[in-house]
Amino acid sequence: MKTTDLSEAVDKTVSIKPSPCPWCGVVQDMASGAGHQKTPEPEDVSLCIDCGEWTVFTETLGLRKPTDNEFIEIGQRTDCRLLRMVWTKVDAQRRQGNERQA
Numbered sequence: 001m002k003t004t005d006l007s008e009a010v011d012k013t014v015s016i017k018p019s020p021c022p023w024c025g026v027v028q029d030m031a032s033g034a035g036h037q038k039t040p041e042p043e044d045v046s047l048c049i050d051c052g053e054w055t056v057f058t059e060t061l062g063l064r065k066p067t068d069n070e071f072i073e074i075g076q077r078t079d080c081r082l083l084r085m086v087w088t089k090v091d092a093q094r095r096q097g098n099e100r101q102a
């Protein structure tokens with residue numbers, strides 16, 4: 001995934017049914033397709049922008065934790081690895097920004 005692909009994806013942010021992240025509890029109400037421009041569907045993998053953990057859309061488009069097998073699958077996906085790397089960098093910048101403000 002190129003950087004340009006990610007910035008294009010960010011432009012395609014869509015509203016989703018507000019659902020709490022099963023890891024951190026922050027309610028997610030927006031989603032951006034990374035590398036694909038589509039509205040989330042059941043079983044699609046998602047990365048929580050707040051805690052950086054993986055979630056999976058349920059049948060009703062809520063969010064759940066991935067199963068063990070899904071975690072293995074996610075770990076093998078290049079797009080997921082790149083997305084997590086980008087999230088880690090953005091999160092580090094966000095933390096630095098918060099430290100400067102404090």
Ligand SMILES: [Zn+2]
Pocket residue numbers: 021022023024025026048049050051052053
């Ligand atoms: Zn979260």
